[in-house]
Amino acid sequence: xxxxxxxxxxxxxxxxxxxxxxxxxxxxxxxxxxxxxxxxxxxxxxxxxxxxxxxxxxxxxxxxxxxxxxxxxxxxxxxxxxxxxxxxxxxxxxxxxxxxxxxxxxxxxxxxxxxxxxxxxxxxxxxxxxxxxxxxxxxxxxxxxxxxxxxxxxxxxxxxxxxxxxxxxxxxxxxxxxxxxxxxxxxxxxxxxxxxxxxxxxxxxxxxxxxxxxxxxxxxxxxxxxxxxxxxxxxxxxxxxxxx
Amino acid sequence: xxxxxxxxxxxxxxxxxxxxxxxxxxxxxxxxxxxxxxxxxxxxxxxxxxxxxxxxxxxxxxxxxxxxxxxxxxxxxxxxxxxxxxxxxxxxxxxxxxxxxxxxxxxxxxxxxxxxxxxxxxxxxxxxxxxxxxxxxxxxxxxxxxxxxxxxxxxxxxxxxxxxxxxxxxxxxxxxxxxxxxxxxxxxxxxxxxxxxxxxxxxxxxxxxxxxxxxxxxxxxxxxxxxxxxxxxxxxxxxxxxxxxxxxxxxxxxxxxxxxxxxxxxxxxxxxxxxxxxxxxxxxxxxxxxxxxxxxxxxxxxxxxxxxxxxxxxxxxxxxxxxxxxxxxxxxxxxxxxxxxxxxxxxxxxxxxxxxxxxxxxxxxxxxxxxxxxxxxxxxxxxxxxxxxxxxxxxxxxxxxxxxxxxxxxxxxxxxxxxxxxxxxxxxxxxxxxxxxxxx
Numbered sequence: 071x072x073x074x075x076x077x078x079x080x081x082x083x084x085x086x087x088x089x090x091x092x093x094x095x096x097x098x099x100x101x102x103x104x105x106x107x108x109x110x111x112x113x114x115x116x117x118x119x120x121x122x123x124x125x126x127x128x129x130x131x132x133x134x135x136x137x138x139x140x141x142x143x144x145x146x147x148x149x150x151x152x153x154x155x156x157x158x159x160x161x162x163x164x165x166x167x168x169x170x171x172x173x174x175x176x177x178x179x180x181x182x183x184x185x186x187x188x189x190x191x192x193x194x195x196x197x198x199x200x201x202x203x204x205x206x207x208x209x210x211x212x213x214x215x216x217x218x219x220x221x222x223x224x225x226x227x228x229x230x231x232x233x234x235x236x237x238x239x240x241x242x243x244x245x246x247x248x249x250x251x252x253x254x255x256x257x258x259x260x261x262x263x264x265x266x267x268x269x270x271x272x273x274x275x276x277x278x279x280x281x282x283x284x285x286x287x288x289x290x291x292x293x294x295x296x297x298x299x300x301x302x303x304x305x306x307x308x309x310x311x312x313x314x
Numbered sequence: 315x316x317x318x319x320x321x322x323x324x325x326x327x328x329x330x331x332x333x334x335x336x337x338x339x340x341x342x343x344x345x346x347x348x349x350x351x352x353x354x355x356x357x358x359x360x361x362x363x364x365x366x367x368x369x370x371x372x373x374x375x376x377x378x379x380x381x382x383x384x385x386x387x388x389x390x391x392x393x394x395x396x397x398x399x400x401x402x403x404x405x406x407x408x409x410x411x412x413x414x415x416x417x418x419x420x421x422x423x424x425x426x427x428x429x430x431x432x433x434x435x436x437x438x439x440x441x442x443x444x445x446x447x448x449x450x451x452x453x454x455x456x457x458x459x460x461x462x463x464x465x466x467x468x469x470x471x472x473x474x475x476x477x478x479x480x481x482x483x484x485x486x487x488x489x490x491x492x493x494x495x496x497x498x499x500x501x502x503x504x505x506x507x508x509x510x511x512x513x514x515x516x517x518x519x520x521x522x523x524x525x526x527x528x529x530x531x532x533x534x535x536x537x538x539x540x541x542x543x544x545x546x547x548x549x550x551x552x553x554x555x556x557x558x559x560x561x562x563x564x565x566x567x568x569x570x571x572x573x574x575x576x577x578x579x580x581x582x583x584x585x586x587x588x589x590x591x592x593x594x595x596x597x598x599x600x601x602x603x604x605x606x607x608x609x610x611x612x613x614x615x616x617x618x619x620x621x622x623x624x625x626x627x628x629x630x631x632x633x634x635x636x637x638x639x640x641x642x643x644x645x646x647x648x649x650x651x652x653x654x655x656x657x658x659x660x661x662x663x664x665x666x667x668x669x670x671x672x673x674x675x676x677x678x679x680x681x682x683x684x685x686x687x688x689x690x691x692x693x694x695x696x697x698x699x700x701x702x703x704x705x706x707x708x709x710x711x712x713x714x715x716x717x718x719x720x721x722x723x724x725x726x727x728x729x730x731x732x733x734x735x736x737x738x739x740x741x742x743x744x745x746x747x748x749x750x751x752x753x754x
Contacts, residue, residue, distance in 0.1 A: 111389075112375060114376070114377045114378060115374075118376040118377060118378055119376050119396075
């Protein structure tokens with residue numbers, strides 16, 4: 071029997087595309103999100119399209135105390151777990167409203183890190199499995215335009231790196247995904263450069279491939295590796311005066 | 315954002331939103347002048363409302379499939395390509411498909427599209443069991459032949475002007491393989507092409523590519539292509555073990571808008587002549603895969619760029635059976651005399667059609683495309699007049715430029731449709747540039 075793929079934060083465009091990509095490969099799917107009853111149509115979609123079994127699980131990434139219980143309640147421990155949990159927020163609000171900033175920090179770092187940590191222990195005990203964390207290029211260097219989000223993603227990236235290091239000898243693999251710009255409705259009104267902007271389906275395909283090939287860190291569009299290398303290489307004395 | 319149809323004309327600045335939830339969609343609809351947009355494959359301005367265009371592509375879930383009846387229930391943003399991807403491997407294919415698979419189910423219903431099997435099976439309507447339509451206040455009404463039948467009838471071919479198509483139940487066709495047995499019949503002129511259609515009314519699929527540049531005795535010379543779903547035993551040996559798995563066609567994107575002169579009467583004439591000669595050599599029967607047979611142009615991403623920045627116009631009319639021979643002869647003579655050759659021209663025999671506002675009728679349809687040149691624009695009124703003279707009408711999914719009088723003169727149903735919309739209080743709620751241009 072094929073073990074399922076768990077999608078955490080299953081409501082986002084990237085999560086939906088990722089669920090489809092794994093289901094297309096014949097994997098049963100566990101969809102986890104807040105108010106998960108709203109994902110009945112997505113469950114029906116995956117079942118109708120791909121004939122796989124799909125289960126729904128209520129999951130609140132910020133309720134870290136409940137994460138152990140959430141994993142215990144899953145009908146089976148998944149083979150692969152993907153965290154698509156995240157919250158962009160508004161940088162301007164994050165600067166003036168500490169509560170909003172804390173929510174962004176917790177949604178992008180604390181919540182995803184804790185749940186993947188819990189799953190890591192179970193996977194390590196079983197000595198198999200793959201954990202996928204969707205982080206962001208924004209975590210590669212803090213910039214004025216979104217450093218609260220970026221800092222939380224940087225924390226998550228570092229966490230994934232450490233987790234990968236810890237689990238490498240225990241048969242468990244960790245993939246860090248840095249999507250770059252993604253074409254979602256939220257960005258539809260922005261004039262994103264086409265060469266740097268991926269479709270959710272592209273992100274999903276890259277994730278499936280990264281899992282199959284046990285990649286460590288992927289930039290969905292390879293050009294982002296270069297872009298971020300350049301951004302990281304700019305000396306701080308100059309960088310602080312730029313507006314990238 | 316700037317929006318246009320597949321013909322790249324007209325272009326209009328439009329407010330576009332892509333809701334994910336029914337509640338969001340209802341909020342947008344409540345603002346009025348709303349038009350739902352699918353994958354943007356209608357050619358003109360059917361899916362553009364400057365104030366309120368609603369991109370439906372997030373509503374792309376398949377909800378159930380019943381293998382006993384072949385009925386698929388799905389949201390309106392599901393594409394025909396997805397349906398084929400998921401169901402051809404299980405032995406099912408769309409019952410009716412136009413020449414592109416890159417359209418949504420909602421769009422297929424709104425335009426009530428037709429395919430190469432219209433003469434036998436009718437338009438897309440034939441496979442639609444029911445439709446869920448969202449009205450002005452966000453209320454969702456299920457309609458079918460038995461339930462809210464007037465809404466059902468006007469929604470098929472209603473160009474999105476009866477409300478937002480949200481979900482539908484469509485029946486698929488059971489097939490034995492992903493391959494088509496194609497028979498190519500070269501026809502030296504229009505009469506021969508029409509004779510070939512009439513002699514093959516029993517063929518599942520029939521369509522003709524027509525050389526609009528040919529003159530004189532060769533006026534209307536065509537390659538008539540018939541098709542049948544092939545049995546597993548006919549599938550080429552290397553694919554026989556998996557008869558539903560056809561070779562994948564490489565998608566070759568057309569990268570840029572071609573310069574304006576790329577398609578001129580000379581190059582088009584040369585292309586058409588070469589295409590005919592090449593096709594005539596393939597006379598007879600061969601086995602081709604579904605993608606190449608139904609969707610040759612889908613293999614070239616953004617082929618519409620071939621016409622350059624100015625875009626192109628489609629012209630598609632249907633002329634009723636009893637005047638079709640004369641009408642088609644006159645249309646082709648006018649085109650040929652104008653020197654404005656159409657790059658891709660298609661002739662097809664339609665079968666009977668009984669519906670409120672759908673395009674097809676028993677007779678012959680001719681589909682043409684022209685670059686938006688002055689000479690081609692000047693030719694349009696002449697083609698309109700010939701169509702009207704012969705009792706024909708026009709396909710709204712292709713239209714980007716027809717005057718309201720021409721539609722009214724060709725199709726009394728347009729007035730009835732507009733009246734029905736007014737009576738139901740839909741006129742202010744749902745509108746497109748096309749509905750405003752045509753007083754629908």
